[in-house]
Amino acid sequence: MQTIALVGNGTWFDCGMVLKSYDVIIALDGGHQFCQKFGITPTITLGDGDSITDKPTNFIVSTDQTTTDLQKGLAYIQEHFTDYVIDLFGFVSIDRLDHTLTAIHLLYNHRVIRSLYTPYQHLRPIIDQIELKNVTSFSLLPIEDSATVEIQGAKWNGQFVLDESYSGLSNSAVADTVHISVIDRPVLLITPTQWT
The missing domain is CATH 3.40.50.10240 (Thiamin pyrophosphokinase, catalytic domain)
Known part of the structure; x- marks a missing residue:
């Protein structure tokens, strides 16, 4: 590819x-x-x-x-x-x-x-799941009306519904690897970049 x-x-x-x-x-x-x-x-x-x-x-x-x-x-x-x-x-x-x-x-x-x-940021869609390494923070936004995600290895772990009442989620990594799984609809992942 x-x-x-x-x-x-x-x-x-x-x-x-x-x-x-x-x-x-x-x-x-x-x-x-x-x-x-x-x-x-x-x-x-x-x-x-x-x-x-x-x-x-x-x-x-x-x-x-x-x-x-x-x-x-x-x-x-x-x-x-x-x-x-x-x-x-x-x-x-x-x-x-x-x-x-x-x-x-x-x-x-x-x-x-x-x-x-x-x-300042790296944006990418998550369709199913992703493992993040060497990140300090990240944000998730629903691409459609709502999305459900499961997060492990972050300050706030668990399952989250992102919809009109809770449209985005910012979180911090506390482990070497953060696991994000999309339960039903895709989300936009935003992580900071350091170019130097």
């Missing part, structure tokens, strides 16, 4: 070491500059070109203004790759909440998108 990093033009953060570990790096328009800050040449760069001053040699132009660069990137991947997972970088910015919300929405709707990395 290939690992693919889709890189947007959002707020820059020091994730170069992580980015370099991917099999394929696809920069979306201004995401090319995001990669250049780490000395990374993306596998390809695609988009409408409105955020790039110097077009790279591996640039694929798509002037279609009815789709976002992120949609173009996902379509390109579906057309050219078969066995893959996608992580998103550079899709959070202080002035484009629409891009941030779209990326979070896609985490659940596109099962091949595994994670969204931000300057």
Whole structure:
């Protein structure tokens, strides 16, 4: 299975070491500059070109203004790759909440998108269960109307129903490993990141 990093033009953060570990790096328009800050040449760069001053040699132009660069990137991947997972970088910015919300929405709707990395958090959906190692804290949010989770290895253990009366849960790890099991519906897991 290939690992693919889709890189947007959002707020820059020091994730170069992580980015370099991917099999394929696809920069979306201004995401090319995001990669250049780490000395990374993306596998390809695609988009409408409105955020790039110097077009790279591996640039694929798509002037279609009815789709976002992120949609173009996902379509390109579906057309050219078969066995893959996608992580998103550079899709959070202080002035484009629409891009941030779209990326979070896609985490659940596109099962091949595994994670969204931000300057301060790592977001990922949990469909069934996960073991967390080396975390100090975490938060869980229901993706649908409600969700039930079971937590072990945290300050607050047990089964929790996340719904309109208890919409999210923040917790702290007290063991080396935290176990989270989804009982009925998926949740969004948010953990802090330390890039240095």
